[in-house]
Amino acid sequence: MARKPNIIITGTPGTGKSTHCEMLAESTGLKHLSINQIAKDNNCYDSYDEELKSWTVDEDKLLDTIEEDVKKGGHIIDWHVCDVFPKSWVDLVVVLRTDNTILYDRLKARGYSDNKIEENIDAEIMQVILDEAQDAYDQEIVIELRSDQHEEVESNVERITAWIEQWQKDNEESED
């Protein structure tokens, strides 16, 4: 059977990663890997950041935990960090982008502290994650999609689904 692609859905917290991943997993049958949840379930942490009130992830332990599964293909990786996954694992990187004022409201609604909101809004303005994605992976596989409005979730998912179908066709052909 043909291999299925691995896709990273990344972006600043609140841009809509898990919303997109859930819908995409439903429409494609690819498996949604919520990295925050996996890190928590497998205790892949190394230290606690007092200022941000969150744990920092032990990336080596995290990669060891998911390697065997991800290498088989067919996974949607959902995390705000994208540049730690080996290039050979990754077929497409989607960076979600959200308008600052919309993102502010989403993070406020989530109950984030002012510090944490400010840090995330600054990262979105500076396009930190897009830069990281473009530095870590080939330009052709990194795409940037808007995630301001609900309708965009659906159109983005359609676009990624079409990309997956094309990828699978191309890969079947190259197997002949």
Ligand SMILES: Nc1ncnc2c1ncn2[C@@H]1O[C@H](COP(=O)(O)OP(=O)(O)O)[C@@H](O)[C@H]1O
């Ligand atoms: N494109 C969008 N339009 C409107 N609301 C959105 C959109 N994407 C996400 N949301 C909402 O924003 C909040 C954060 O989305 P979520 O998927 O949890 O983000 P992330 O996983 O990137 O932190 C949720 O309440 C979600 O319903």
